[in-house]
Amino acid sequence: MSGAKRKNRRQATGRARRASAARKLRVAVVIGTRPEAVKMAPVVLALRAARSRFETRVVLTAQHREMADDILAHFGISPDQDLDLMRPKQSLFVTTSRLVARMEGVLDAEKPDVVLVQGDTTTTFVAALAAFYKGIRVGHVEAGLRTDDKANPFPEEVNRRLTSHIADLHFAPTETARRALLRERVPSGSIFVTGNTVIDALLWTKGRLPRKLPAVLSRVDTSKRIVLVTSHRRENWGAPLVDVCLALEDIATAFDDVQIVFPVHPNPVVKNTVTRILGRLRNVLLLPPLDYGAFVALMSRASLILTDSGGVQEEAPSLGVPVLVLRRKTERPEAVRAGVVRLVGTDRKRIVRVSTRLLSDRAAYRAMARRKNPYGDGRAASRIARVLAGLRA
Ligand code: UD1
Numbered sequence: 194m195s196g197a198k199r200k201n202r203r204q205a206t207g208r209a210r211r212a213s214a215a216r217k218l219r220v221a222v223v224i225g226t227r228p229e230a231v232k233m234a235p236v237v238l239a240l241r242a243a244r245s246r247f248e249t250r251v252v253l254t255a256q257h258r259e260m261a262d263d264i265l266a267h268f269g270i271s272p273d274q275d276l277d278l279m280r281p282k283q284s285l286f287v288t289t290s291r292l293v294a295r296m297e298g299v300l301d302a303e304k305p306d307v308v309l310v311q312g313d314t315t316t317t318f319v320a321a322l323a324a325f326y327k328g329i330r331v332g333h334v335e336a337g338l339r340t341d342d343k344a345n346p347f348p349e350e351v352n353r354r355l356t357s358h359i360a361d362l363h364f365a366p367t368e369t370a371r372r373a374l375l376r377e378r379v380p381s382g383s384i385f386v387t388g389n390t391v392i393d394a395l396l397w398t399k400g401r402l403p404r405k406l407p408a409v410l411s412r413v414d415t416s417k418r419i420v421l422v423t424s425h426r427r428e429n430w431g432a433p434l435v436d437v438c439l440a441l442e443d444i445a446t447a448f449d450d451v452q453i454v455f456p457v458h459p460n461p462v463v464k465n466t467v468t469r470i471l472g473r474l475r476n477v478l479l480l481p482p483l484d485y486g487a488f489v490a491l492m493s494r495a496s497l498i499l500t501d502s503g504g505v506q507e508e509a510p511s512l513g514v515p516v517l518v519l520r521r522k523t524e525r526p527e528a529v530r531a532g533v534v535r536l537v538g539t540d541r542k543r544i545v546r547v548s549t550r551l552l553s554d555r556a557a558y559r560a561m562a563r564r565k566n567p568y569g570d571g572r573a574a575s576r577i578a579r580v581l582a583g584l585r586a
């Protein structure tokens with residue numbers, strides 16, 4: 194081949210490469226808090242696995258600092274942008290205003306074709322709003338969860354409703370979520386039922402668990418039945434959280450063969466109440482927030498879970514561990530309908546009564562301790578990637 198021909202061919206290959214690079218969809222995945230990190234990690238891994246189609250940029254607002262960092266490290270993901278937003282005891286006002294201001298520069302620098310947000314946090318809503326201001330398409334992962342009560346959970350119910358108004362693509366985890374979106378007149382062609390990516394994260398992690406419990410769980414007494422507890426919801430701050438802690442004290446006192454293990458959310462409002470009431474009890478082990486691997490290991494060994502967390506309600510049924518939900522309402526009715534999750538609220542007597550029955554009555558326990566997967570099959574992220582692959586850059 195002559196020198197001129199070789200040059201022409203090189204130029205043509207270069208042009209083809211640039212054209213194909215230009216056709217890649219540039220996706221900014223925005224993550225703020227622990228649950229977003231868990232649920233977006235599989236999406237990031239799926240998009241990165243299809244690197245010929247996507248240029249994936251991870252934007253960490255760090256609305257949560259250590260908790261989001263730990264989760265991303267667990268999945269081997271390092272952010273491309275880190276806004277380092279978290280401040281101790283941050284208010285909704287300050288987080289919202291600082292984030293919306295910072296997002297302008299991020300979007301100008303990253304120039305994504307699509308912004309993906311997840312769930313219902315301040316990061317979710319504000320990042321969606323910022324993308325809308327810039328005329329960038331928004332994909333909402335875990336769309337369509339509803340309690341239809343603005344105050345429960347607060348402020349998440351409103352965050353996710355507003356995000357649904359902004360989003361162009363709605364990745365609904367279940368049929369129930371899809372129907373909720375249709376009721377709000379979201380166009381059916383923009384809704385995709387994918388399953389919840391939390392199950393992808395859970396299965397990915399379960400498959401990599403070491404046989405032994407990690408060192409951070411060395412004080413867990415494996416000769417006892419483990420009652421695992423988490424709590425952080427804003428609407429439970431104050432009297433409801435005090436009631437929950439008093440109920441836990443009653444259970445710890447009544448059952449000698451039970452250890453209550455409570456990884457405490459670092460929010461000072463939560464941490465101070467929990468430590469004051471439960472800090473010195475014999476059968477109660479308070480721990481710092483756990484990295485995802487340790488938490489999944491603990492969930493897998495638990496006899497019972499008491500929680501107000503959204504994500505834990507979705508994960509536990511896949512592990513066959515009964516869950517009592519410390520909330521008045523849930524936007525995740527599927528597992529309640531399946532009989533493996535029960536709403537108990539925050540009333541001290543009710544929590545003690547229902548927990549006592551499950552810890553003492555084998556038949557009642559067996560009826561709830563069944564493996565169910567209403568939230569997904571572990572392939573939600575690849576379904577999301579497939580939908581995105583159909584978009585034009
Ligand atoms: C936030 C979300 C909530 C989500 C929860 C998951 C909003 C309004 N709330 O609530 O929807 O269910 O995360 O956990 O978006 N902190 C640390 N280190 C951390 C994380 C938090 O010290 O890694 C402390 C800080 O003092 C921080 C405070 O917790 O100011 C509150 O964090 P914030 O994200 O505002 O609220 P959460 O209650 O965590």
Ligand code: UDP
Pocket residue numbers: 227228231391423425456481482483484485486488489501502503504505508
């Ligand atoms: N989680 C964790 N470590 C903990 C407690 C929870 O990794 O110490 C995980 C849990 O498995 C779930 C997610 O964090 O995937 C839930 O986060 P959180 O309860 O903070 O938020 P929510 O789901 O209520 O929005």
